[in-house]
Amino acid sequence: MADLSAFPITKRWPAQNPNVIQLYSLQTPNGVKIAIALEELGLPYEPHYISFGTNNQKSPEFLSLNPNGRIPAIMDPNGPGGKPIGLFESGAILLYLAEKTGQLLPPDAVGRYETIQWVFFQMAGVGPMFGQFGHFYKFAADKVANNSYPMERYRDEAKRLLSVLEARLEGRQWIMGDAYTIADITTFPWIRGADIFYGGREVLDYAKFPSVMAWLERCIARPASAKGLNIPVKPE
CATH class of the missing domain: 3.40.30.10 (Glutaredoxin)
Incomplete structure (x- = not known):
């Protein structure tokens, strides 16, 4: 024990x-x-x-x-x-x-570092920018009702990051190609979250990023995702 x-x-x-x-x-x-x-x-x-x-x-x-x-x-x-x-x-x-x-991480050094760089892309870019977008678009909308700049700034940066991800995923099943890795796991909850938590699908023009949308659906459809997205459960 x-x-x-x-x-x-x-x-x-x-x-x-x-x-x-x-x-x-x-x-x-x-x-x-x-x-x-x-x-x-x-x-x-x-x-x-x-x-x-x-x-x-x-x-x-x-x-x-x-x-x-x-x-x-x-x-x-x-x-x-x-x-x-x-x-x-x-x-x-x-x-x-x-x-x-x-x-969930390629065994070769080149693949390993390439995967890690995409993990850092999420940590330094997608997470903070999508989070700030959601804050000003949904949670602080009343505080910036007379100033659209904060929401527009983070909306535009979130869309730019989506375009980077779109280019990466074009013709690929996963961020690293055929292998599902921690790069996918760290990123897809944020793309999903901007929709279900912030209601940002339309304002972020998700329809303009078909490779990202198809990849997102593949990520969500994995059995481990179906379980993990609902953990932990709030105590009654």
């Missing part, structure tokens, strides 16, 4: 099975990435729902694992050297899980 007592987060969110990966997350574009990856990899894990409504992510217990106060975060009782490890930042977690299992 793994000993996770050194991690204060387990006092607030006790591990029912401390021998499996502990996932602390929410059903946001960033949050679902890790559950999807874990399902793809077939790794056993235990999800914990981190409520934004009650600021769980700002609690001392959560901050002890992720000082940045954001989801997702994980704790792997079987980390490097057989010792527990805690990790935050979705891109770092995806890379860790891929390297831990030897899956």
Whole structure:
């Protein structure tokens, strides 16, 4: 039985099975990435729902694992050297899980780094820009009702990023070609989220990006996605 007592987060969110990966997350574009990856990899894990409504992510217990106060975060009782490890930042977690299992990442150096660059493309571009678009388009629309500049700025940048992704996916099944990788997993929840969370499909001209739309449907249709997109479940 793994000993996770050194991690204060387990006092607030006790591990029912401390021998499996502990996932602390929410059903946001960033949050679902890790559950999807874990399902793809077939790794056993235990999800914990981190409520934004009650600021769980700002609690001392959560901050002890992720000082940045954001989801997702994980704790792997079987980390490097057989010792527990805690990790935050979705891109770092995806890379860790891929390297831990030897899956979802090409084995050759060139393919590996090419995949990582597309992970960074999402982390530095798609996520922040789509998130800001959603903020000003939906959640802060009343605050910028007399100033369209913020929404237009992030809308246009989101569309530019979609055009980059469109060019990459033209004639490809996945971002890396024939192989489904962490580059796909880290990116598609944001393209999906801009539609279902922000209602941005029309304003972002999704219809003008047919390769992206076809790829998105393929990503969503994977069995691991069907499960992971709905994890963790909000406690009743």
